[in-house]
Amino acid sequence: MRTARAARAYSTNATNTMLELFIEVFGEFILQCVAEVLVELGLHSLAAPFERRPNPWMAGLGYAVLGAILGGLSLVVFPSNFATRPWRLLNLIVTPLAVGGAMATLGAWRARRAEDLWRIDRFGFGYVFALSLAIVRFAYAA
DSSP states (O other): OHHHHHHHHHHHHHHHHHHHHHHHHHHHHHHHHHHHHHHHHHHHHTOTTOOSOOOHHHHHHHHHHHHHHHHHHHHHHOOSOSSOGGGHHHHHHHHHHHHHHHHHHHHHHHHHTTOOOOGGGSHHHHHHHHHHHHHHHHHHOO
16 A cells, blocks of 8 residues: 555656646747747837838847847746746757747748748747747746
8 A cells, every 4th residue: 555655756756847848848949939929029110110120130130139129028027937947958959949940931931931031030049039038937937
């Protein structure tokens, strides 16, 4: 009887740990994806007055600054980090790559539908935005 309880407690503990890890990593990914989609929607709605495309280096710098600003604003809503201490560095590396891939996929989908593409619809610019957001959260989230 005692070993059955111990086995059940161990199984429940392992399941809870795996679930927490999944929620932590997935939560950070979702936060960055939502921020990128909101930025993209805002940029597409403001497109008409600005027909000339800026220098790619300036656009990249702009996305980095915008990502850092949104990273700071996200700390107001979510002051603690979704990922715990041992997973934070891995999250800093993997999540921007995944978000950049998601933005590239969204850009490919837009291209197939013959919609206007923005720089953030490419992997590199989506990655720069998500990385700057993640760096701010990595440095300042509790």
